[in-house]
Amino acid sequence: MNPSTALARVMVDELVRCGLTDAVVAPGSRSTPLALAFLDEPRVQVHVRIDERSAGFLALGLGRASNRPAAVVCTSGTAAANFLPAVMEADEAGVPLLVLTADRPPELRGTGANQTVDQIGLYGSAVRMFTEVGVAEPVPGMNAYWRSLVCRAWGAATTPSGPVHLNVAFRDPLVPSGGETWPEPLDGRTGREPWIRGDLAERADRPVELPAVERGVIVCGDGDYDPAPFLELAAATGWPLLAEPTSNARRDPALASSAYRQLLACGDFVAEHRPELVVSVGRPGLSRQLISYLRSASRHVVVGPPNGFADPARTATDRVTAVAPPAGASPVTAWARSWHQAEVAGRAALDDILDAEAALSEPRLARDLVAALPHGALLFAGSSMPIRDLDATMTARRGVRVVGNRGASGIDGTVSTAVGAALAHQGAGGGPSFALLGDLALLHDQNGLVLGPEEPTPDLTVVAVNNDGGGIFSGLEQAGHPGFERLFGTPHGVSPERVAAMAGVEHMVVQWADDLTKALDGPGLRLVEVRTDREESAALRRRTQRAVCAALA
Known part of the structure; x- marks a missing residue:
């Protein structure tokens, strides 16, 4: 040899x-x-x-x-x-x-x-x-x-x-x-046996008992950790659970707020709901409102390892590996009741706006997609507007695992990552997989759809929002400036149908909300296109935000 x-x-x-x-x-x-x-x-x-x-x-x-x-x-x-x-x-x-x-x-x-x-x-x-x-x-x-x-x-x-x-x-x-x-x-x-054997079991510190305060908040950011302890903490204390989609903690509608993104953008609500304590885990950072809210707490306990905890707002006052509810904690408080009432009112206002049109808007697509997925499904979310629309609209549910490239949050490699996640998911006995991507992310990694004849094929339906460009910039400060459309909107005129034809995968277009569930049903690697308008989508998001704030008032 x-x-x-x-x-x-x-x-x-x-x-x-x-x-x-x-x-x-x-x-x-x-x-x-x-x-x-x-x-x-x-x-x-x-x-x-x-x-x-x-x-x-x-x-x-x-x-x-x-x-x-x-x-x-x-x-x-x-x-x-x-x-x-x-x-x-x-x-x-x-x-x-x-x-x-x-x-x-x-x-x-x-x-x-x-x-x-x-x-x-x-x-x-x-x-x-x-x-x-x-x-x-x-x-x-x-x-x-x-x-x-x-x-x-x-x-x-x-x-x-x-x-x-x-x-x-x-x-x-x-x-x-x-x-x-x-x-x-x-x-x-x-x-x-491996050449070097060792006990690789984690040795977590003893859980730290949290202070007995009424106005606490639990923030679950992106990460591969067990969300169960934080759901238990919310159940024991009544503290609202603000869970980003890829935390996979947005499971129980009685505990997790699904409208917190809009609630934290309402100035009067934030002024009246300043927390005494924030407990965070994972990597929060999907919204500016949430980062700003972290700064409003006098005490911020971060749960994570010594060399790998996330503190994007630099507000951490304590770092622990595990937490326990305060002794004698009660979930029935005026603070918990106020958050629950705001959640109910905000959620109703949000859904009323989304349900007003039969056509699929970008926010409604995100909401309806999660609701329509079968139990045991995996959903990969693109790093731009898809993950933010999921954060803003998805209701709490069990039985769906949400993942995404939220470390560096780049546009590159999203199709390939979704394919890899789908293969691993089905290899572990999981159900079908889905991906929600924008058209630019699809074009940026269209090679990810190219599989050789001997390669394993995932059961993956890629749902691509085609608004002919970069939709996230329409909601940022750059919108309206001279040269915006060319520099930031970046229209390309390439139909996802042509991408699908290049890779030899099935393609279909869905326009109406009632047709979405049927379009998601199918084996193998598939591409479902939903055509939207960038300016209309940005206007819709602003309209839903105003409606939520009005409902709270």
Whole structure:
């Protein structure tokens, strides 16, 4: 066995022993040993993508939905640079990811050799760990080095979760060849155990009992954590639960506010509802109103690990790993009653506006989509208006998991991430998956729809809002300025139907709200288009906000 093949096979075997189940491979020559080793490993599901950026985000989606690292492999050169957006998202969102970049051996670097760039520390501080693996040599000690390194990388990617980069240099020959002997056995531990075993169970601190105040608020931001303790806290105290969609804490309508985004934009309401205490978990930050509201509390308890808690408004006064309700807490208070009355009035005003038109508006699409999804479904939300419309309109419900790229909140890789999340979701026995994206996000990652004939196909319906441009800017300060339409609106004139035809996926257009549920029913990878107008959508959002504030008054 030649050295490059030996290195690749040992790494792949040890990754599987650690728990790896999926590897995404982008084609290339220098990465041949790893690609062949993964393909020859029956315990790994291999996914092939021709676009490295798409491959990176596919691996990100697999890791996001399964909470287990997926490996992504590429050749040397600019291929590795295309992983950077996915690495940055994995870093900010805390998603486990193993990036394996093939490289030229040291003697070919800095010589002008083809397809050679400096890949050392390529992703900077965005990775939890970087190692230059080094060229394989047939000398004793290599097996222990490679296997222990893989275990360290796996641990770095999972505790706490994030991306890890191993840069692997391969010398020719890159394909398996005979005639060479290895000076030591290349076997792993007996019983298919990993080389390094350890107790990876979390050791959370004892829950901290919260102060006995009436005017408390619970904020659940984006993140892969168990929301149950915070639902229990809300039930015990009566504190309103302000849950962003990807927190997956918006489950119980008796506890979670579904109109808080509009409530916090009403000045009189905010002035009358200043909290004494805010308890937050995850990464809040979908609305300026919520960030501003965090600043109004005299005490802000953040729940999270010491080196990874979110405090976007820099208002944290306490940091703990777990919380417990105050002794003797009661959910029946004037504070709880006031929030409940506001929620009922605001929700009714919001729904009245959305139901006034039979055609699907962008906010109504978000609300109706979540309500129509079957139990056990997964919903991937685009990072621009889709996630904000979900935040503003979706009612509390159980049985749907909402995910999105909320770490760096970029537009790139959304289709590929949704495909990866859908594959992991159905691989774990989950129901069908859906994605709510804007047309620019779809165009930005249309390669994510391109699957080879031998690739696993997700049961994923992509619902694309086509308003011919970037709708989020219509609600920001840039709207109305000279050059707005060209610089920010960015109309493109490309129909999603043409994108679907390029990728060979089913396409349909839905106009009326009553037709949405039927359009969502279908197997495989599908594209459902909903055509809207950017200016009308922005006006509708303003109208609903005024209606909510009027209802409170």
